[in-house]
Amino acid sequence: MTAQPIDGKAPAALLRGRVAARVATLAFQPGLAVVLVGDDPASAVYVRNKDKAAQAAGLAVQTIRLPANSTQAEILAVVAGLNADPAVDGILVQLPLPPQLDADAVIATLDPAKDVDGLTTQNAGRLASGAAVLSLDAPGGTALAPCTPRGVMVLLASVQPSLSGARVIVIGRSALVGRPVAQMLTAADATVTITHSRTRDLPAECRRADIVVAAVGRPEMVRGDWLAPGAVVIDVGINRLADGRLVGDAAYDECAAVASAITPVPGGVGPMTIACLLENTVAASIARR
Ligand code: NDP
Numbered sequence: 001m002t003a004q005p006i007d008g009k010a011p012a013a014l015l016r017g018r019v020a021a022r023v024a025t026l027a028f029q030p031g032l033a034v035v036l037v038g039d040d041p042a043s044a045v046y047v048r049n050k051d052k053a054a055q056a057a058g059l060a061v062q063t064i065r066l067p068a069n070s071t072q073a074e075i076l077a078v079v080a081g082l083n084a085d086p087a088v089d090g091i092l093v094q095l096p097l098p099p100q101l102d103a104d105a106v107i108a109t110l111d112p113a114k115d116v117d118g119l120t121t122q123n124a125g126r127l128a129s130g131a132a133v134l135s136l137d138a139p140g141g142t143a144l145a146p147c148t149p150r151g152v153m154v155l156l157a158s159v160q161p162s163l164s165g166a167r168v169i170v171i172g173r174s175a176l177v178g179r180p181v182a183q184m185l186t187a188a189d190a191t192v193t194i195t196h197s198r199t200r201d202l203p204a205e206c207r208r209a210d211i212v213v214a215a216v217g218r219p220e221m222v223r224g225d226w227l228a229p230g231a232v233v234i235d236v237g238i239n240r241l242a243d244g245r246l247v248g249d250a251a252y253d254e255c256a257a258v259a260s261a262i263t264p265v266p267g268g269v270g271p272m273t274i275a276c277l278l279e280n281t282v283a284a285s286i287a288r289r
Pocket of ligand 1: 217
């Protein structure tokens with residue numbers, strides 16, 4: 001079997017277009033503020049891409065750059081200012097933060113109505129308790145959900161319209177990806193197993209799954225012989241190898257020989273993350289204003 005590649009670029013472009021069209025109908029310009037602390041090169045690239053995409057969709061976007069040696073009080077003051085600014089609808093604090101800063105404490109001060117990364121306890125709690133996810137299609141939703149898991153759900157829908165009863169393994173239990181994607185999959189009626197670094201015999205767990213979502217951060221960890229024939233693989237991982245190549249958490253060629261569909265890295269989940277960030281910002285702006 002040679003797996004169908006699950007393209008993330010076209011659906012991301014489609015979603016960005018829908019967001020831009022919605023923005024054009026609004027009487028106000030939704031505002032996104034990105035807070036970048038320090039000079040981590042990968043974070044700088046992500047922030048530049050978010051900035052470009054947000055501008056192209058018609059959002060007012062500002063990037064607040066703070067030096068790497070910023071104090072907790074300084075970053076909290078920036079977040080408080082953005083919380084209070086009526087022109088700002090979405091606030092994204094680019095993670096990771098430098099080690100002297102307490103990221104959890106920063107996130108805890110975000111206004112949940114502007115928390116477009118879905119990381120506050122309020123939004124995570126709403127998602128965990130089964131509240132509907134806020135989106136352009138569901139303006140009554142109350143949970144702002146993390147962008148990458150939302151992108152995963154869109155890509156899965158493109159190859160498998162119904163997840164009802166599907167056995168899904170999520171590898172990783174982070175607040176940003178693993179946990180929220182498991183909750184969204186459960187809400188979509190899949191039977192979900194969350195696995196992590198202490199899981200016994202992960203390959204055997206994976207072989208039982210119809211769908212494997214890998215969000216680990218370990219290059220090419222998921223091997224072809226971990227998969228049931230015809231499984232679907234959603235690879236969230238972005239890992240840069242010593243030779244400069246970007247690879248996912250799944251060994252693409254091996255997995256593609258067994259799977260029925262698989263996301264490439266790059267060009268799979270990554271582009272969807274940014275498109276979902278724009279959607280979250282615009283949906284949050286409509287809900288708040
Ligand atoms: P974290 O480091 O926060 O979480 C990684 C998870 O993987 C943890 O739950 C950890 O388990 C688990 N894990 C680590 N080693 C193993 C192992 N050997 N076997 C099983 N599980 C393991 O990462 P994130 O969730 O933030 O990100 C995961 C990946 O996704 C990264 O490569 C990141 O770059 C990428 N990413 C991509 C995005 C995109 O837009 N495409 C957006 C966000 C992230 P434990 O909890 O036990 O430590």
